[in-house]
Amino acid sequence: MAHQEHQNLINKLSSCLAACEHCADACLSEDNIDAMVECIRIDRDCAEVCALAIKFVSRDSDYASAILDRCADLCSACAEECGKHDHDHCQECAKACRECADACRNY
Numbered sequence: 001m002a003h004q005e006h007q008n009l010i011n012k013l014s015s016c017l018a019a020c021e022h023c024a025d026a027c028l029s030e031d032n033i034d035a036m037v038e039c040i041r042i043d044r045d046c047a048e049v050c051a052l053a054i055k056f057v058s059r060d061s062d063y064a065s066a067i068l069d070r071c072a073d074l075c076s077a078c079a080e081e082c083g084k085h086d087h088d089h090c091q092e093c094a095k096a097c098r099e100c101a102d103a104c105r106n107y
Contacts, residue, residue, distance in 0.1 A: 006057050009103045013050045016100035020047035023093035046078040072104035
């Protein structure tokens, strides 16, 4: 079964999704929310594409690799944006995104 065969990738996608959701929510509580707008937007986009990728990989879709290519691109962009901020939640998100991007590229 594809979902068992690719469990490590699914785990990375799931971890990234959770980190992005947490980061976006935590950014909303920061003092200078205006500085966090782009971070929040890309966190939300990254979480959505990770959720989509989990579905495509789990069902062994013929289009999984195309989704994972876009997911890797978005995870890398999210890691770059979150990496600009010193908040722990942003740094943790950046790490999860980098790991997810690598896992997507190694599919």
